[in-house]
Structure formats: structure tokens, C-alpha cells
Amino acid sequence: MQNLQPNIPTPATTHGASARAWNWRRTFAPTGNTGDTVFRLALFGAAFFLMLVVLVMIGAMAVNSLPSLRQFGFGFLTSRVWSPISGDFGALPFIYGTIVSSLLALLISVPLSLGIAIFLVEQAPRGVARPVGFLVELLAAIPSVVYGLWGIFVLAPFLREWIEPFLARWFGWLPLFRGNVTGIGLFTGGIILAIMITPIITAVVRDVLAAVPVSQREAALALGATKWETTRVVLNNGAPGIAGAIILGLGRAIGETMAVTMVIGNRAQISASLFEPAYTIASVLANEFTEATGELYLSALIELGLILFLVTFTVNGAARLLVWSVAHRAGGGAVGRA
């Protein structure tokens, strides 16, 4: 299908990096127009303020986590013990819980979101697409604590009664689906996250697909492509935007606190089974920060915050790299750049 792609440079690629590069002189040189200068400086100030906030946050966290950094060093990342009483702190179970629950959420959410978005843009009649689209936006606006309550009172019992016994029975030969079925654990945490990020990913992907020019579809259809093949052309065009949507969802999944805390079981352990309780970085911060006494305990928690920051940075960076490589492979069809 690659040959269906027109190899015409789009506006997004002609505006290369060099043309957009930031130039000291252009920012501060007098232009002869006072208003413009003030405007420019105000904008620069706003952007600088954001950077300052990020730097101050990292700085404050780094300084406050010094006692723990000194005490545990690199071992903090690899230790599995979290015992405030004996003063032993390790981050590995939390890092594991954060990453696995987020990945599980993506695994479920991405195909679902893509399906909904493609349906809304490519297939659904107007009368269906609009109310469904509205519902998707509504779901994205529900506070996470509501998802959490729903998780405890509806989702967890449902998974415990129906889904988990089924998985344990037919897929119990996998270590993933062994153990005590309680409806509370990593599995439920991943599913609630998937439900929470699906509306976000769907909404963004829908906008990305809607932005793909109609001429692309018409060209594909004119060449005798089926509906499925046409959709693939559209998806190819929107790939960077879709990847951006997934990053957005992943970002929310990693940082999500309340809903996950209420269903994941909050146990600092690494278990092969998805049915076992786990713990995420955001949850442990929310749970233990208010009652943490003692310098080392507090600084270990703050170091966890720093790690969450770094995990988010790394994941975002990696995802952006992915977007970039996909965008280049797709021949610069850059609709809705991330």
C-alpha cells in the first residue's frame, strides 16, 4: 500500500527545524515597535516561567531526597524491601507496579481506542458519531476518584465473579493468571486505567483521523482500494498523531493515583501473577506522605517522586523518538504532530 502515498512534501516538513529554531537576537533585538517587544518578552517570560517551575521542582526533590540518596545510593532502585519501621527503603516494587499497570492499560486501551476512533470517523453515520463522540468526551471528564469507587463496588466484584475465575481456569497454566482470586490487584488496576485512558486516546485519535485530507481517502478508493485498505492509508497518515495520543494516555496512566490506589491492593511486592496486589509510585506517595515521620522515610518518598518524574521523562522521550521514527518511515505524512 506504500505506493498509494503521495510523495509531496507537506507544510509540516518544509517548516524544518532550522526555520523554527529559537534565536536570541530575534527575541531581544528592538524591532522599533514597543508593543511587539513587550509582547515578545511577555511570551518569553511565560515560557521561561514554565521551565523555571520544572527546574525548581526537580531541584527541590533532589535536595530533599539527599539523605535517602546518600543512605541507599543506586541500591534504592534495585531493592525490593519497603519497611518504614526498620528504615529500609527500595523502589523496585513501585517502579514495577507503575510500569506494568500502565503497559497493561495500553495493551487493552490502544486497540479499543483505535477501533472506536476509526468507527467514529470512517464508518459511523453522523447521527451515531456525534452522540458517541460526546459520550467519549464526557467519560474523559469524570474525576478519577469516581472511577476508583466504581472500581471497588462494580468492577472488582465483576472481575472476581466472572473474568478472573475464567482466566484462572483456562489460562491458569500461565503464571500470569495463578493465585488467589480477590478482584483486587494488578489486573484490576490495569483494567481501570485502561478504561480511564480510552476516552482520552479515542478523542485525540478521532481528531487526528478527521484531519487526514479527504483527498487521501478518495485517492485510495479511486485506485480500487477496499474500505479496510483505505483505512490503512488514513492510519498511516495519522501515525505520528496516533502515537502522540498514546503518549498522552500513557502519561495519564503513569501518574494516575486515586483510582489505582483504590483497586490495586497496595502491596510492595513483585509477583508473576497479575491477580496479586501491587503498588504504584503515585499511590505510595498519596498513601504514606501525610503520616511519614523521620527524615529518611520522607526523603525516600521524595526520591520516589523524583523517580516518577524520571520515569515519565524517559517514557515520554522514548515515545517521542518512536513518533519521530514512525513519522520518517511514513514519508512525512505528519498530520497532528505530537
Place this chain on the structure above:
Amino acid sequence: MISSFHRLRSLCAIALLFISALTFACSGQRGGEGEGTGGAVRLQGAGATFPNPLYQKWLSEYGKLNSNVRIDYQSVGSGAGIRQIQEQTVDFGASDAPVKDDDLAKARGGQLLHIPTVLGAVVLTYNLKDVQQPLRFSPDVIADIFLGKIKTWDDARIKADNPGVNLPAAPITVVHRTDGSGTTAVFTDYLSKVSPEWGEKIKSGVSVNWPTGVGAKGNEGVSGQVSQTPNTIGYVELAYAVQTKMPVALIKNKSGNFVAPSLEAVTAAAAESIAATPEDMRVSVTDAAGANAYPIASYTYVLVYKDQKDAAKGKALVDFLWWGIHDGQSFTKDPQYPYAALPAEIVSRAERQLNSITSGGRSVRGAQ
């Protein structure tokens, strides 16, 4: 030019707005300083969430009697309360557990006093569909359930305490608090006393490294998890269990009686422990002797500095606490505030503590 001038003006307006917002935000920090005009005194407190409903009631009732005093209490948690009184950012702190020695040493304003206000208790609650009568537990059985050594409900040792009860052959799922909490501190303090293994391996504290089970946030999280999941057992505050009408277990006390959690049984536990209560009031009343004492109970404290910098604020604070340990106790009779009242002997000891508070070398209470 006119339009550019216009633009400049609106930009300046935006910039001004920005700056004034920032200044406003900064000046907002000064709220905690206190003294208003006309002799009105403002006091700030922060700490334990457990007594918060009662403290809020106290504040509103006391405010009606004394219009010249305004007291605010923020229920930010015992740990945060201890930190804030150490740093002197509040006039009084509140904690469910006595402050440890090294934390006392970090208090910047000198010696900190513990004023007990009321008592609370921790109860065991469970979800067993076919069990009607309240379950009974021996201390060693509770410890072994929470250690993960007793794994099923039909274990012989649970059966021994509950003859004739139809216990299912299902695995026990333990639900514990996952947020740092005074409730956990009291419960683990009790387990450490009754089980040498617990005392050695797990110890006691506001958050511990639980050997088994799932964690939930807050009393509402634990009770939600327990009520939603069959075959679970968890611990919550007595006040919470009373309000939500959950099934609660009877626990065997030191005298060998199975005691149901009740406010009287909690006050009895405190009264039985008076001989062991030191003058600074830092005491654990778990596993108390006495035929009717409920074994998992504890005081909740207000923390104040012995030396008050500001005489007017110090007097207002001491007067309020004096009112709290006397008139304030009557609110515990209201079923809306299920806390146990202080035994008479403890009230008079708390009086001695309050009388010892000074400002500028002179007793605050004597200076009326």
C-alpha cells in the same frame, strides 16, 4: 500608532494583573500569624484525622461560648501534625500515637506536652456470608492471621474460639490500611505485645511492612474492600464501625474474657492502665488487664509547647483545652461522636499538665 499604544496598554494591564496575583499569593502566606484586631485571638491546629469530627464539634461549640477566640483545625494526619508543631507553623498539633523521643527532641519550641483528649479503639471486621453471630478471636490467632500463618477460615484454632459457628473452607484475605495511620499504629502495637514473632519481625508503627493481604486507603477504603470481598478480615476504628454498622469481632483480653468493643470497655482499658501511665502521659493502653477492658485502645493527644511565646494565645489555647477535657467530654455521649471519654484520674493529670504551661516564666492558667 494608536492601535499599538492600545495594545501596549492592554499588555501592561495583563502584566499588572499577573504581578498583583503573585503578590497576593505571597501575602496569603501570612494568614497563620494570628492576632487579629480588637483582642480577638486566632489559633491554628493540625494533625490526626481520627478525632477530627469531635474537634470540629468542639471548635464550633467553643466558638459560640467565646466569640473572641477563633480556632482552626486541619486534619492533615498525625505525622504532618507532628512535623508542623515541630516547625512551629501551628499553635497546637494532634497525634493518635505518643510522639517518639527523637521526634520530641526535634521540636524547635522546647518541651512538648501531650494532652490526652479522648480515647479510640480499633475493631476487627470481616465478611463471612453465612456467619450471623459475632466471631471471637484470641490474640495469638489474630496475630497469626495477619502474619499469614493461619490461611483458611476453617482453621482449627479459629474453630476452637468459635464452637458451633459454620466457618467456610475458604482462604482468608487480610485487608489492612495502606496509608500511614494512627489506627495501624494502635493495631500493630497491640499485635507486637501479644505476639513475640510480630514484635520481632514486623514491629509497630503508622505504616508497617505487612506480611500478607491487600492494602486500602483510609477507614472507608478498608471497610469498602471488606464489605465488597467475601472471606476478608480487616481492622477499622471503632467510631467508623459504629457509624457503618459493620460486624465486629469480640477479642479475648488479658483476663481471658471475650470483650465486645464498646466505649465503656475502652474507658475501662484506660482506667486499668493508670498505674502504668507516666506523668508525661505517653502510654500505650493496648492489651490492658481488667475483666471488662477492650484490648485494642489508645488515647489521642493534642501537642502543645510548655513554654508559650505569646501570652494571649497561650492562655486562649490552655483555656480551650481545659474546656475540652471537662465540658468537651460530654459530647462523647452523643452517638454521632463515638469516642470514649477520659477516666477521671486522667482528667486530673491532664489538668496538671495544662497548669504547668507557662509564658515568659509565668503560669498561663494562673494569670487570669
